[in-house]
Amino acid sequence: MDAVALALARLGFLGRSPAAPGTVATVVAGIPAAWAVAQLPYGWACLVVAAVFFLSCWACDRAQRILENPDPGQVVLDELAGYLVTVIGLPATGPSLLVGAFFFRLFDIWKPWPVSVLDRELHGGLGITADDVAAGLYAHAATAFLLPFLEKL
Template sequence: MSRRIGRAAWLLATAGGSGRSPLAPGTAGAAVGALLFWPLASAPAAAQMAAVTTVLALGAVAATRLAESLGEKDPRLVVVDEVAGMWVSLLGLAPRPAAFLLAFVAFRAMDVLKPWPARDLERLPGGLGIMADDVMAGVYANLLVRLALVVWPGA
């Protein structure tokens, strides 16, 4: 941890340290995001949006600080973007294990594939660019899950 950024920023940027996972830190961050969102899934939509907005704003600041302290544009250690993207993929979905699993798989696929405009958003500066592509991946994942739940309503 860089002392220059502070412990709180480091913990947020790395999603409690899950970004240190030696294998697939992005997947670890998304899993942490899904677990953290579970209690919010029953909350009203406005509360969910407020939580997502807060994580996006604070996460962008923390991601910028950690990236700058490491001298990297988008370090693997920073996974708050995966948490935020996962939360976007879960917005408004019922707290059902099948829906969460579908959202997790869809989000990871969209995050890896980065369909337009996600890849372009990644080029934005600092924490904004770190976060924006994952938010877009979350939007795509949310739409895919909603479509899947229309086709398979029991999932």
């Protein structure tokens, strides 16, 4: 099970990207996954996002113990969970997916309160995943706010 958890936590090879693995995972895995999830009825989409959250908590917890690092950069399943929170319920258009990716990475890197508190105080897989989900909530709000203005351009 350790190999499965590590492969999931890394999203296969994406977590081994030599530069910005979180951003690579958001763009390469997150955008197509978000588009696919958006094709589902909203209730099913919420269930998929919840399942990714719980899977991320489990896989990231195992991966951080295997790698002996409390928040290894190569663990990127949490980015997928956070990005899906960013775009759930929004139209799956090119602008919304790209703007959502921008805002998600901004809030995930910046870690405004309470994202920073979750990052600092929670540990294990829940800690690795929770701050990304919180950043996703901020990014969702920012993306939803900006989209009507983008549609007028």
